[in-house]
Amino acid sequence: MTEKDYIIVVKDLFKYFGEIKAVDGVSMNIEKGKVVVVIGPSGSGKSTLLRCINHLEEPSSGEVWIDGVKMTHAAKQLNEIRAEIGMVFQLFNLFPHLTVMDNVTLAQKVIRGRSKEEAEEVALNQLKRVGIPEKADAYPSNLSGGQQQRVAIARALAMNPKIMLFDEPTSALDPEMIKEVLDVMLDLAQEGMTMVCVSHEMGFVRSAADEVVFMDFGKVVEHTTPEGLFNNPQHDRTKLFLSQILEH
């Protein structure tokens, strides 16, 4: 198989921040429709890896291919490729000066060239999908964290992306709001969306993940299935991490 057969290909990816090696030679291939969850202790480089996939962080070396197109050093196509990759952030990053509707329609109009009516129809459908169409005219500051994150997901989905990246989407949420966001993600996974998630929600790993990547010190320690991870972890570091997070 070559770069063309996978929707995401990461080859020998390195990312330095000054002296610090955040990502230390990561390679992985992700097939279309797979849900990959990246776990690991804080500072293990999992968020940086995710941000390198859509080049919010420019890799120091290595390559990223998206759907058969080399993204690295493709300055001109970068924005086009990014439009195909939805991203959901830990802190939601909704645009506070715009209503929910405008948040979801802005990029559709600017990038996809959709008319206002068209964009609003798409937006309303996506807002229905995440369960809050009634908040279309609200401003982000009037929404709960869980609602904001669901709008952020709708905003990304409205661009009809091929891939969705989730960067700790539930880490900034109150416990009672985590479920509403995970439910939306679970639906999305079942619909066949290719997803790469940095998350510590082991319930989500069990119920939705096809593959799990365990990272530590910028390296992939283990790339396995959820069963493999929980029942038969290969490395001591993985076992230690699992024992720490599954203890309570």
Next chain:
Amino acid sequence: MAEQPQAIKPVIEFDDLSSKKSLRDLPWWFFALILIAIGVFVVISSNENYNDAFVFIKAGLAITIKTTLIAYVIAILFGLMAGLGRISKNVVINNLARLYVELIRGIPILVLIFFIAFVGVPVLVDLINNFGLWLSGLGLDFFGSIFMVITNQDISMNSRAIIALAVTYGAYLAEIFRAGIQSIAKGQMEAARSLGMSYGQSMRFVILPQAVRNVLPALGNDFVAMVKDSSLVSVLAVRDITQVARLYAGTTFRFRESYVTLAVLYLTMTVILSLLVQLLERRLRAHD
């Protein structure tokens, strides 16, 4: 300039008036200001000399307001460009913007007004003329002549005054815009970029609307400061209220009437404008 003299910046707490606070907390200074204003207006309307001075001097109001407004609009454009330049990752653009800001801020406005009017503009006109000459030398007489039509005399002192104020305030506004843009969380730019927007699109649709809103009060304060600094253009014999007041004083020897009237005119403008800025600030805060 960017720093506001406190005396002219009324910080009236309307809440203080409505809530039951002690007399100590009332803005007495503001009442005093109003009293002074009323007193002066009574004098102006009842005293023939003051009335005469007022009628004469207020003829310069149109120039003062026009000069300030036009210069401010241009300064906003300069400031926005330089502010964006200051945060640009392009080394050349970044350093050019920095050079502009530091150069201007290191020179007193009065000196800048002389410099731009008597050095900057003539040199620029010379450059344009020489460019036309060079074009003609290449055989492009038609295009060359376009650049040679303009002469130093064509540019009025009023225009030079506007250019000088705009260039000067552009540098100060640049820092306001820069601070405003940098006050927006990094995640906003990342979210916009992740949706496929270019840097420019992200700035235009996501960052600048938020940044400008945040700096509106600061922009308003600089407008008030500019109204005051516009008095400096009188050194170019631009007939703004300061120049007209000087003329009036020089011909009638009524110095007291001239300068009291002049001061009151400025004070009236700045107090009203400052109040408007305050209201704006209050409304923006209420929306947060």
